Amino acid sequence: MKLSGAKVLITGASSGIGAATARAMAAAGADLVLAGRDRTRLEAVAAETGGRAVVCDLAAQPRVLAERAGPVDVLVNNAGVGWSGPFARMSQETLQHLVAVNLIAPIRLTQLLLPGMIDAGRGHVVFVASIAGVIGVGREAVYSATKAGLITFAEALRHELRDFSGVGVSVLLPGVVDTPFFERRGTPYTRRAPAPIPPERVANAIVAAIRYERPESYVPGWLRLPARLRGAAPGPFRALMRFFG
Numbered sequence: 001m002k003l004s005g006a007k008v009l010i011t012g013a014s015s016g017i018g019a020a021t022a023r024a025m026a027a028a029g030a031d032l033v034l035a036g037r038d039r040t041r042l043e044a045v046a047a048e049t050g051g052r053a054v055v056c057d058l059a060a061q062p063r064v065l066a067e068r069a070g071p072v073d074v075l076v077n078n079a080g081v082g083w084s085g086p087f088a089r090m091s092q093e094t095l096q097h098l099v100a101v102n103l104i105a106p107i108r109l110t111q112l113l114l115p116g117m118i119d120a121g122r123g124h125v126v127f128v129a130s131i132a133g134v135i136g137v138g139r140e141a142v143y144s145a146t147k148a149g150l151i152t153f154a155e156a157l158r159h160e161l162r163d164f165s166g167v168g169v170s171v172l173l174p175g176v177v178d179t180p181f182f183e184r185r186g187t188p189y190t191r192r193a194p195a196p197i198p199p200e201r202v203a204n205a206i207v208a209a210i211r212y213e214r215p216e217s218y219v220p221g222w223l224r225l226p227a228r229l230r231g232a233a234p235g236p237f238r239a240l241m242r243f244f245g
């Protein structure tokens with residue numbers, strides 16, 4: 001799909017991967033609608049990329065965002081939050097917040113904007129999931145579950161839309177990305193490996209996924225190896241996970 005002149009809505013555009021994606025999309029000539037909660041940061045990204053800022057809380061107001069955005073050619077469901085710690089101690093509020101922002105909001109926003117794409121006979125929906133959604137990460141059980149849900153939702157939607165609608169679906173599976181994500185979830189990333197990658201790499205992968213209709217993109221690409229190992233040889237995979245933590 002051509003991005004030049006396409007109307008693209010990016011959620012979570014005020015920071016990290018979303019802001020980098022806005023810059024990459026602007027360079028590709030897209031007409032941007034940028035969503036986030038932090039007005040100051042969002043408006044700064046909008047000024048830099050020529051986009052229109054829509055400030056709203058996705059967990060509470062997906063319909064407000066869809067109405068203010070209007071029909072779009074491309075939806076990038078990127079906004080997300082993390083939490084790390086023992087599952088047994090996770091508060092109910094945090095649990096519900098993660099599920100609301102990471103899983104329900106992108107599904108609902110897609111449901112609101114997809115009919116316009118189907119009517120137009122063209123469009124693309126992107127989901128920024130995570131490698132955690134494929135392999136499952138200890139102390140990030142609910143986060144992993146929300147991303148797994150997103151991956152399976154995208155797969156099912158792709159089957160449903162295949163052949164007739166002209167609407168593509170892509171899933172991004174980043175590993176560790178150097179953004180404020182870890183600081184915000186309240187637990188810094190402390191492992192030595194894998195090293196965090198810059199958000200621009202994920203942004204470029206999103207642009208390529210839309211241009212070349214890629215169903216699934218691991219960023220960096222080697223992350224598909226643990227994902228495949230888990231499917232093909234779960235026993236050795238679990239032994240390796242114990243070893244590497």
Ligand SMILES: NC(=O)c1ccc[n+]([C@@H]2O[C@H](COP(=O)([O-])OP(=O)(O)OC[C@H]3O[C@@H](n4cnc5c(N)ncnc54)[C@H](OP(=O)(O)O)[C@@H]3O)[C@@H](O)[C@H]2O)c1
Nearest residue numbers: 012014015016017036037038058079080130176177179181
């Ligand atoms: N960083 C990583 O290592 C990593 C790895 C794999 C996947 N991911 C995924 O990548 C996506 C982007 O994360 P990031 O690393 O760029 O993190 P980030 O810098 O913390 O950005 C998160 C974005 O989500 C928005 N957001 C959060 N809650 C929201 C809500 N209730 N309503 C509307 N917007 C909300 C934030 O907007 P405001 O700041 O304006 O509230 C912000 O723009 C997330 O889905 C994350 O799960 C990240």
